[in-house]
Amino acid sequence: MRNIKLSIVAVAMVFGVFFAWNGWVTKAQTQTAQSQGPTIGQQFKNIKVLNDVPAEQLGKIMNIFNASLGVDCAFCHNTKDYSSDEKREKQTARNMIRMTFDINKNSFNGRPQVSCNSCHNGHEEPTAAPNLWPPAEEAEIKQPDPKPTADQILANYLAAVGGKDKVAKVTSRQITASRLEPDNKTEAEEIWQKGQNLRIVTNYPTAVITEGFGGSNGWKVSNGPELHLTRFDEAEIARSAQVLFNPDLRSVYTKIDYRFEGQIDGRPVYLLTATTAANQADRLYFDVATGFLVRRQSVIRTALGPFVYETDYSDYKDFGGVKIPTTIKVAQPGVRFTRKITKVKINAPIADSSVFNEPKK
Ligand code: HEC
Ligand code: HEC
Numbered sequence: 001m002r003n004i005k006l007s008i009v010a011v012a013m014v015f016g017v018f019f020a021w022n023g024w025v026t027k028a029q030t031q032t033a034q035s036q037g038p039t040i041g042q043q044f045k046n047i048k049v050l051n052d053v054p055a056e057q058l059g060k061i062m063n064i065f066n067a068s069l070g071v072d073c074a075f076c077h078n079t080k081d082y083s084s085d086e087k088r089e090k091q092t093a094r095n096m097i098r099m100t101f102d103i104n105k106n107s108f109n110g111r112p113q114v115s116c117n118s119c120h121n122g123h124e125e126p127t128a129a130p131n132l133w134p135p136a137e138e139a140e141i142k143q144p145d146p147k148p149t150a151d152q153i154l155a156n157y158l159a160a161v162g163g164k165d166k167v168a169k170v171t172s173r174q175i176t177a178s179r180l181e182p183d184n185k186t187e188a189e190e191i192w193q194k195g196q197n198l199r200i201v202t203n204y205p206t207a208v209i210t211e212g213f214g215g216s217n218g219w220k221v222s223n224g225p226e227l228h229l230t231r232f233d234e235a236e237i238a239r240s241a242q243v244l245f246n247p248d249l250r251s252v253y254t255k256i257d258y259r260f261e262g263q264i265d266g267r268p269v270y271l272l273t274a275t276t277a278a279n280q281a282d283r284l285y286f287d288v289a290t291g292f293l294v295r296r297q298s299v300i301r302t303a304l305g306p307f308v309y310e311t312d313y314s315d316y317k318d319f320g321g322v323k324i325p326t327t328i329k330v331a332q333p334g335v336r337f338t339r340k341i342t343k344v345k346i347n348a349p350i351a352d353s354s355v356f357n358e359p360k361k
Helices: 002-015 053-067 089-109 116-118 149-159 165-171 233-243
Strands: 171-180 186-195 196-203 208-213 218-222 256-265 267-275 281-287 292-302 305-319 321-332 333-345
Touching: 053 116, 053 292, 053 305, 149 165, 149 256, 149 267, 149 281, 149 321, 165 196, 165 321, 171 281, 196 233, 208 233, 218 233, 233 305, 233 321, 256 281, 267 292
Parallel strands: none
Antiparallel strands: 171 186, 171 333, 186 196, 196 208, 208 218, 256 267, 267 281, 281 292, 292 305, 305 321, 321 333
């Protein structure tokens, strides 16, 4: 069982994307997507298959469709009226949803083992013939003996960024950054941080988007079109703020466990699973050689497979005795960008701590 898990992880890393694997994601490890509030059938106009799925999953499922088929919303929709059935692809997709539910029901005891991506794997049309020149199988990773403890890995991380005393001396940061989009557009960003509180302002040509975390919930607002965040997105904004510049991960998670050694881009990493008091579980990956945190993932289960939020941290650089990641890559189905930190001002006074609170409308 263990070997299967490892090879699945290795394959996922080779392709750099996550396909529908559930094998080692236990219930306790994921944000539970239990029914809360209205269903899709209650909230939307023209629903024939996803009727009983919680409405808060609709956006996540649609983004999973986009990423699984390598398309955008207009592939299936008249984007002026999403309830319209005029596109043949939307009708096909309905049949595909039914088929996927049936496969899981009839062949996997109702467990959501197969999703759109299991067959499509990023393409509109799956290929039935096997690849005659498959990428080389990655060698199985030899597991460390004895296994390191979570505490040792966390202590290495703290030491790698500068150690407890230096970390304690940096109480706030004022940061200049830029955000690089997949189409190579960039936007200027300003970031304020104090403890686990964070505020990020992104200046788009047409709107200013501000997101933050002020000690309870994550929030995100726009001075243009209104944004609709699910509770999953709010939790993700909160977690990304709490983890970003904070090597004391025990202050974020109530339970942290060692899982195994794997690889990211050919570099050995340790995987820890970390659970918050609200029972939301993340996966934290640490570079074995440098000790740095290099990746964090949160997974939500939807009716059509896992939705993965992923953040990669790299290019750690020293500012005031403490190293912070200056390249932060954010990816989830439908979202992909790279944040580059260019300037950091240490311990600049943040006069009004309300900058970290959600602005009143
Ligand atoms: C592969 C096809 C496909 C793609 C791509 C897709 N959708 Fe859908 N979408 C559907 C199907 C099928 C339904 C109807 C589901 C049902 O009947 O149960 C639907 C329903 C919807 C609805 C509900 C409309 C209503 O009121 O009845 C919305 C809103 C929606 N999609 C938005 C989006 C957005 C936004 C995107 C891009 C992020 C997107 N979809 C991408 C297939 C797709
Ligand atoms: C068991 C494998 C399998 C699964 C699972 C699967 N598909 Fe497909 N899908 C196919 C195959 C094969 C085709 C091509 C059929 C053809 O060419 O006639 C296809 C075609 C499609 C098409 C038409 C593409 C086009 O270019 O017109 C859409 C849309 C689609 N699938 C959406 C989905 C969605 C959405 C899901 C998940 C709910 C899904 N599929 C799950 C195998 C699968």
